[in-house]
Amino acid sequence: MFKSFYPYEHVDSVHVIDYRKLYNMGYKGIIFDIDNTLVHHGENSNPAVDQLFKDIHQIGLKTILLSNNCDERIESFLKNIDVPFISNANKPKTDNYYKAVRMLDINVTEAVMVGDQLFTDIYGANSCRMPNILVNYMRYDDEEKIGIRRHVEKSLLSLYKKNKSYQNRLGDIQLKG
Template identity: 55%
Template sequence: MLHQLYPYEFVDSVFTIDYEALKKQGFKAVIFDIDSTLVPHGRPSTPAIDELFQMIHQLGLKTFLLSNNSSERIEQFIRNIDTEFISIANKPNKDAYLQAVERLGVKKEEVVFVGDQLFTDILGANRAQMANILVKFLLQEGESKIGKKRKVEQFILKTYRWRKKYQHRLGNIEKKGEKN
């Protein structure tokens, strides 16, 4: 049961993922969650995130956004980023993941999903049988308390750390020493 909540990889942030290595492994597209993954909840994109998307596109990888938030929220985030999205995605339901794959025009096996929540992002990707990467969630400036759900996630991640066969299923795609 728990294995449905285990990510293929667990990395520090969207900036420490080795996208070139993903490309070499045959991946053609990256689907991102937005809130607490790319930016703190409700924030617009930052110049660093805009650059990250440009870099990913230059590598020849497609991108897509999948958010449970509204279209207004995504449009406010996306201003400088050229990418398609699905809003109110109803994660962890797998349907929107599969719709995204169809719109990307690639195979499900060629897509990797990146998000910050086990019970929505990672569970949904696993249900869709899509490779996935968990990133450490971003907090708002000044925010330090975490909720009950995050505490349960931390417990599950403890069990993940004991179960080596579930770790590094993408061959350890974290770039060490690179933080942003």
């Protein structure tokens, strides 16, 4: 049962993913969660994220944002980036994962979902058999308390780490050095 929460890959951040390798493997689109994946919850984009999108587009991959947050939040995030988005996405419900790949004009198996939450981003992607990558959620250094859901995620992740057959299912797409 737990395996529906297991990501294909688990990496530290969106910045250490080898997007060119994904492209060379035949993937055509990346679907990003925003909050605590690309930026801290509620923050606008920053130069590093703007550059990341430029680099990804240059490789030839399409991108779309899939967020459970509202229009206003996403539009302020998008100041310097020209990327389509779906707000109020209701993840992990799968409807908007399918809508996202339709908007990118690709198939579910040609997309990779990247997000920080097992119960929304990853579970939803697994439910439609879409490859996915978990990133460590962004926290502030002085942030001590974590919620109950993060505790459950931690337990699931330690089970995942013992289950080698579910790891590196995209063939280790982490940038080296």
